[in-house]
Amino acid sequence: METKANGSMETKSTVENGQLPDPAHWAVADVVNYFKATGFEEQANAFQDQEIDGKSLLLMTRNDVLTGLSIKLGPALKIYEYHVKPLQTQHLKSNAS
Numbered sequence: 001m002e003t004k005a006n007g008s009m010e011t012k013s014t015v016e017n018g019q020l021p022d023p024a025h026w027a028v029a030d031v032v033n034y035f036k037a038t039g040f041e042e043q044a045n046a047f048q049d050q051e052i053d054g055k056s057l058l059l060m061t062r063n064d065v066l067t068g069l070s071i072k073l074g075p076a077l078k079i080y081e082y083h084v085k086p087l088q089t090q091h092l093k094s095n096a097s
Contacts, residue, residue, distance in 0.1 A: 022094060023087050026054030040079060043071045058091050060084055 026034070031052050035044035046069040052060070065080040066073065 020087070020090070022091055023054040023057055024091060026057070028053045030054065031057055035079070035083070038083060040075060043069070043075050043079060046071050057084060058088050 020034075023031075023034075028048060028051055031054060032044045032048045035041075035047060047057075050069060060068075060080075062080050062085075065084055066076045069076065071079075
């Protein structure tokens, strides 16, 4: 994973052991780029607007995603279930060992 000039990490191209690098180290731009790359281009701006970095992303609850980001319910459910929750689980597993 490379650190860019603005302090954010390049997340799109780097996958370690079949997993993304630990989101705890992501800057706001990395979170935005992650959601854009996963097909949520429009919704990614909500993470930018709320200044959600990797550490904040890992602390988000289902309710935070559904109501705190002001995005439509359908995409919010998918973002939480298919992206936020798995990233949180991956982070917990990698830090438990």
